[in-house]
Amino acid sequence: LRIVSLDxxxxxxxxxxxxxxxxxxxxxxxxxxxxxxxxxxxxxxYVPSDRPPGQYFEVHGIRVDMVRSVEQCVRS
Structure with a gap:
């Protein structure tokens, strides 16, 4: 695995x-x-073999849009 970019x-x-x-x-x-x-x-x-593949863990100050978050991007 090689990280190409991180934004x-x-x-x-x-x-x-x-x-x-x-x-x-x-x-x-x-x-x-x-x-x-x-x-x-x-x-x-994000674990592709899991159903659903995305999982959110509650952390203070963070919210995740689970519909629009996938393996290469996370959206709030």
């Missing part, structure tokens, strides 16, 4: 929509999972 804003105003993006190259491997963290606490996980 995370430094600051976001309360209530504003946020888009977090992680572009990666699997280099021929299969994707097992993608995990997103805030202050070392996991708030979103």
């Amino acid at each position: 995370v804003p430094q600051r976001v105003s309360v209530g504003r929509e946020v888009l977090l993006k992680c572009a990666y190259d699997l280099e021929g491997d299969l994707l097992y999972s993608v995990k997103w963290y805030k202050d070392d606490i996991e708030f979103f996980r």
Whole structure:
């Protein structure tokens, strides 16, 4: 796995929509999972083999739009 780009804003105003993006190259491997963290606490996980593949973990100050969040982007 090679991370091609990671786009995370430094600051976001309360209530504003946020888009977090992680572009990666699997280099021929299969994707097992993608995990997103805030202050070392996991708030979103994407596991393609799970149903549903996306899972949100409640973390103070974080909300995730589960309909629009997928393996390479998380939206609030």
